[in-house]
Amino acid sequence: MEGRGLALLAFFPRLETRGFWESVLLPYLAVAVFLGLGFLARVRRCPIAMGAGAGNLVRRRVYDTVGGHAALPDSVVDDVRLAVTVKRAGFRLGAFRAEDRVAVRIYSGFRGVWNGFTKNLAWVYSGVGGALLFALTIGLSAVSIAPAAVLAIAAVGGKIAGRDVALAAAVYASSVLLRGTLAAVLRDPLWPALTQPIMAAVWAGLMGRSLFHRFIRRRLTWRGREFHARSARF
Numbered sequence: 001m002e003g004r005g006l007a008l009l010a011f012f013p014r015l016e017t018r019g020f021w022e023s024v025l026l027p028y029l030a031v032a033v034f035l036g037l038g039f040l041a042r043v044r045r046c047p048i049a050m051g052a053g054a055g056n057l058v059r060r061r062v063y064d065t066v067g068g069h070a071a072l073p074d075s076v077v078d079d080v081r082l083a084v085t086v087k088r089a090g091f092r093l094g095a096f097r098a099e100d101r102v103a104v105r106i107y108s109g110f111r112g113v114w115n116g117f118t119k120n121l122a123w124v125y126s127g128v129g130g131a132l133l134f135a136l137t138i139g140l141s142a143v144s145i146a147p148a149a150v151l152a153i154a155a156v157g158g159k160i161a162g163r164d165v166a167l168a169a170a171v172y173a174s175s176v177l178l179r180g181t182l183a184a185v186l187r188d189p190l191w192p193a194l195t196q197p198i199m200a201a202v203w204a205g206l207m208g209r210s211l212f213h214r215f216i217r218r219r220l221t222w223r224g225r226e227f228h229a230r231s232a233r234f
C-alpha cells in the first residue's frame with residue numbers, strides 16, 4: 001500500500017467452504033471478480049471499484065475526507081460502496097489476493113448463501129452500469145446453463161442435431177477448463193468446476209429472488225431484522 005501510494009487496499013481472502021452447496025455456490029464470487037468485470041476497477045475514470053468484506057485497508061485521512069461509514073448509513077453493500085466513494089473522490093485504489101494469509105467462511109450451507117445474497121444482490125444492478133451488468137449476467141448464465149440442458153436432453157434420447165450436441169459439449173468443456181484453471185490458481189478444490197451449470201442456475205434464481213424482494217415485496221431482511229427497500233441503496 002505504501003509502495004504503490006494507495007488510499008484504499010482491498011484484500012480478497014480464501015473462501016472456506018464446507019459441504020456440497022457451499023463448494024458449488026461460493027466460487028461464483030471468484031468467477032465474478034477474476035473472470036468478470038473486475039479488470040475495469042483498474043480504469044481510473046470507471047465507476048467500478050473493488051471492495052472486500054474481508055478487509056478494506058483505508059488511510060484515515062481519506063476515510064475522514066469521504067465521510068467514512070457515517071456517509072453510508074443506507075448502503076447494503078457498504079464494503080464495495082466505500083471503495084466506490086473513495087475512487088470517485090479521486091483517490092487511488094488497489095485490490096490484491098490474500099488467500100495465503102486470510103480465510104473466511106462467509107455463509108453456512110445452502111440456506112445461508114441463499115438468504116445472505118438475497119439481501120444485497122439486487123442492489124448491484126443499480127443505475128446504467130448496473131443495467132449493463134444485469135444484461136451481461138443474464139447472457140453468461142444462459143451460456144452456462146444451455147449447454148448442460150442440451151446435453152441432458154440428448155442423454156435421455158431427445159432429438160437434437162449432432163452438431164448442436166458437439167457445440168454444447170465444447171462450450172461445457174471450455175467452462176470447466178476455465179473454472180478449473182481459476183480454482184488451481186487460487187488453490188481451491190477442482191471438482192466444483194464440473195458444477196458450473198448448477199451454480200449458474202441457482203444464482204439466477206437467487207438474483208430473481210433478490211429483485212423480487214427489492215421491487216415487489218419492497219423489504220430487505222438481514223439477521224432477523226426487516227427494512228423497507230426505499231431506505232436502502234447500493
